[in-house]
Amino acid sequence: MIGQVRRWLPEPQMVWVVDGGLAAIKLGQRCRSYANPVTYVSRLRLDAGLYDWPGPQPTGKRGPNPKKGARQAALKACLHDPATVWRTITSDWYRGERRTLEITSGTALWYTPGQDPLPLRWVLVRDPLGKLLPAAFFATALMVTPEQILAWVVMRWGIEVPFEEAHVHLGLETQRQWSDLAIARTTPALLGLFPFITLLAHRLTADQPLPLRSAAWYTKSQAPFSDVMAFVRRYLWTPHRFRALPGSHRTHSYFGRCLAWPRGCFMLRGLIWIKSSSIIWTNSMSVGCRPCVPCGAPRVNR
8 A cells, every 4th residue: 555655655754643443664674675665653662672773793703793772772672770860842733732741862774583673753741640541653764752642642632533532432343234345335335424524513513612512420521523513413404404205284293103205215324324223214215115104195004
């Protein structure tokens, strides 16, 4: 994937920020191998093997040149070393917060037996108040500042949230199709629902606050995605959004019982992606209908 994107965009600077589960020396070497290298940013283990650059070799020494020098102190040991020089900064953090952090930084070769060492700049971060666990991050661009590395890491929050919310509320990664092609079709649709619901709610609340669902034991200052989805669902399910039957002057008060128009069937098929816990609709427009008792309009089987 990195190679394909770099072939499409060979000129601009590219920064690839990944989760700690994808932090690997081999992947970092691949990013550095391009004519225009890709900056690789990720989380670093506190016990990672970091080494100095190899020094000059004696004249006439036989054998291959060493790939690394002496081993540096582990980052976990730097946390408790009184000789570590810490610098206090105020930086953007997750959830849109501003935090005062203490950082220290350096350069090293990340080495694992059997692979070439990876040059990187590491940043060790700790919270002076002790509310956050110490963490380390790295970038393969040695000239970047520690503040820039932290800014790149925090930018992942805008990507993590849609994937997490889509997984929890929209069923991403929990599809039950047996065909890989079906999964390839539904996954983009589920991901596309997140910005659709968010932007629609933003448009509908331009001149009014978004209503928050709360309980006596739980108060919220901002609306989570579940409240946004409930607001959009209520807007789409409002009765005046559906027309009456042709030749009928009666409006239906509850569209879940009386489906007003075949076009409404199509709209309801789109709502199947907004996972309703109370109503499950059939998966076809040609649903089996029976007359509704009050008005005789076709009724969708539930």
